[in-house]
Amino acid sequence: MPVLLVIEDGPEYEEFARLFLAERYAIVAARSAAAALARAPEADALLIDLRFERARPEDLIGDAEDAARRLFAGDVERARRWLKEQQGTLILGALREAGHAQPAVFVHDFAPRRLENLNKLYGRVGAVPGFDARSILATLEALA
Amino acid sequence: MRPSPRPWRVAAALGVLVLAGCADTETSDAGPSVAARWADARARWHIDRDPAAFQAWREIDPATPEGREAHRLLAEAEPLYREGIERVEAGDADARDTFERAVRTAPMDPVLYLPLARAFRDQGTQAPDNPHLFIRAAEYYRKFLAFVPHDPRADEARAELAAIDPDASRLFASPLETSPRDDTAPSSAPALTLTWPLAVAVLALALALGAVGLVLVRARARRESLDSLAAAKPELHPAIHYLVSSLRHELLKHRIGAVGAAIEALGRGGATEAQVDLLRGRLYGGEPLTEAWAGHLDAFTRALGPELDLWQTDRRFREAGRAIERIAKLETKLDQPRAHARLRDAHATLTALDRWLGDFASRLVRTRVDGALFRDVVDAVRAEYAAGQVPLDEVVIRSPDPAPSVEVFRVDLVLVLKNVVRNAILAVGGHAPPRRIGLDVETVLEPTGEETVRIHVRDTSPDELTSEEIYSRRRSRGLGLVTAALARYDGAILVEPGEGEWAKSVVVRFFRADDDPS
Numbered sequence: 001m002p003v004l005l006v007i008e009d010g011p012e013y014e015e016f017a018r019l020f021l022a023e024r025y026a027i028v029a030a031r032s033a034a035a036a037l038a039r040a041p042e043a044d045a046l047l048i049d050l051r052f053e054r055a056r057p058e059d060l061i062g063d064a065e066d067a068a069r070r071l072f073a074g075d076v077e078r079a080r081r082w083l084k085e086q087q088g089t090l091i092l093g094a095l096r097e098a099g100h101a102q103p104a105v106f107v108h109d110f111a112p113r114r115l116e117n118l119n120k121l122y123g124r125v126g127a128v129p130g131f132d133a134r135s136i137l138a139t140l141e142a143l144a
Numbered sequence: 145m146r147p148s149p150r151p152w153r154v155a156a157a158l159g160v161l162v163l164a165g166c167a168d169t170e171t172s173d174a175g176p177s178v179a180a181r182w183a184d185a186r187a188r189w190h191i192d193r194d195p196a197a198f199q200a201w202r203e204i205d206p207a208t209p210e211g212r213e214a215h216r217l218l219a220e221a222e223p224l225y226r227e228g229i230e231r232v233e234a235g236d237a238d239a240r241d242t243f244e245r246a247v248r249t250a251p252m253d254p255v256l257y258l259p260l261a262r263a264f265r266d267q268g269t270q271a272p273d274n275p276h277l278f279i280r281a282a283e284y285y286r287k288f289l290a291f292v293p294h295d296p297r298a299d300e301a302r303a304e305l306a307a308i309d310p311d312a313s314r315l316f317a318s319p320l321e322t323s324p325r326d327d328t329a330p331s332s333a334p335a336l337t338l339t340w341p342l343a344v345a346v347l348a349l350a351l352a353l354g355a356v357g358l359v360l361v362r363a364r365a366r367r368e369s370l371d372s373l374a375a376a377k378p379e380l381h382p383a384i385h386y387l388v389s390s391l392r393h394e395l396l397k398h399r400i401g402a403v404g405a406a407i408e409a410l411g412r413g414g415a416t417e418a419q420v421d422l423l424r425g426r427l428y429g430g431e432p433l434t435e436a437w438a439g440h441l442d443a444f445t446r447a448l449g450p451e452l453d454l455w456q457t458d459r460r461f462r463e464a465g466r467a468i469e470r471i472a473k474l475e476t477k478l479d480q481p482r483a484h485a486r487l488r489d490a491h492a493t494l495t496a497l498d499r500w501l502g503d504f505a506s507r508l509v510r511t512r513v514d515g516a517l518f519r520d521v522v523d524a525v526r527a528e529y530a531a532g533q534v535p536l537d538e539v540v541i542r543s544p545d546p547a548p549s550v551e552v553f554r555v556d557l558v559l560v561l562k563n564v565v566r567n568a569i570l571a572v573g574g575h576a577p578p579r580r581i582g583l584d585v586e587t588v589l590e591p592t593g594e595e596t597v598r599i600h601v602r603d604t605s606p607d608e609l610t611s612e613e614i615y616s617r618r619r620s621r622g623l624g625l626v627t628a629a630l631a632r633y634d635g636a637i638l639v640e641p642g643e644g645e646w647a648k649s650v651v652v653r654f655f656r657a658d659d660d661p662s
Contacts, residue, residue, distance in 0.1 A: 062591075071596060071653060073611050073636040086592035093591050110593075111658035118593035 008049035020133035032059040046104040052087035103143030180425035182210035198251040221250035232263040254291035369458035396498040467493040514547035518583040534573030540582035550654040571605035595656035602646040611638040
């Protein structure tokens, strides 16, 4: 059975995946970028949370100092918040950089332009607006 | 805040509320409409955080179990809100904890927005380097004026808001003294016997009425629909956006949108009792729909001026008003199949208005960062006395085609850029030629898939300027409103070294509008 790696900062996605996607995928989970990088070799597909608001600061990836300087007029706190709010995309970037090219799906209503950009950057990225098992499976299948 | 991506949990929460409402229905003496209204009122606060929820809670009849609960919670929350305000006044960093407890309990009485605004204003005065305090103060003044416009302290609040945000205070100017619609006019005039002098008087009166009629017809021709007013007066966009959002949220979504499925079920002849209860509660419970509609339209006129005529000139609102009246008349006919079709049609008209308003409101808050915007800004600054005296050798304006859009009201973006351009012109004016300024824009793709829009205002002045100086000097250089506006839109301002012939570049950064098609 193919393996779906669920990457999020809490238990909700994993709980959902075990309830509604377990017939098609074996579910494994990671709560941080480091854990995701460790488990990625065994995964056939990725289901990723966008926001990691419950993550510990030391688990976040992304350069807060650089983001503060470039984007937030030196406000490091605001930059850290941004990294949390967008952490899922940054983890996907780290996975791609490490050579993991599996299909990845976000449960988020990205505007078409944003999704296009994510595909330009990372390839094989899909998004579904809500927790709809059929849509998630169909999107993963389309990206396979 | 957790993202919307927990919809099944939200749905579950809503389900719990609905079920709670249904359970109450079976045990409550007050009947289903009170239970449904109480569930709705709770959802308006605990899910939507709608400030108008306070009124909805207070209107639950205290003679019912639901009303007793609502009033008990309101009474429990009020001292917490007051304590929170006192803690803000005292500069207590833990005031947030008190507010969180209050918010979890019940909505705040909108009259408390005024002391809350004053507390933030006073804190802002003591900490001029933190623009967020003034932003919060302005937000609470606006809420106070929007939700309790007739409070005796409204004039004081307007003056205080004007001192920290003149543009916003104009949008909440004193309500016009409009005469109420005259429902008591006699239905017929007394019989007259025409005599010669009276005939002359009647003729004169007719001529006078004719002249007044002509004036009225001409005045009518100058009346505006909502979109024509928005096109003519971009400075009103923030107020229009606020009013449209209130109308959509409070009436079109909660009362009209919520009953779509129930109307469909009614039309198919398969509506359950609970669905019919929901429909009756939303359409005929609480404030009559016609009064709620009139209240919203009057708020538009008060805030935007008497030239706005939503009742007659604006076709979409005129048709929606008729749909509201049709729905009101169908209250006692819901058991008739013909009424179902009429209800469906009226619902479709209002849903179409809601969709149009959604598109309209989102267009209001999009601004294209193009050459036309830059030229408007430069022209406006050059029209000022001091900046107009500086002899400029060149103004270089560049923008890509298509230009990017940002999610910022045009009036606010112009305010920000005018301040930066003014400073650049005055800075080059203090030095020998060549005196040049430049405006251009670039977009940068971030690793998150977002794009940032970087507006450069470049100049040739050798005066040194750093990002820190902009923030620390903002109050003395007119940049307080700039940083406040930037904070409102999650924007930032920074200084970068110049390239080529430029000495430096002040960069104003926003995120690109997500749905920008270009």
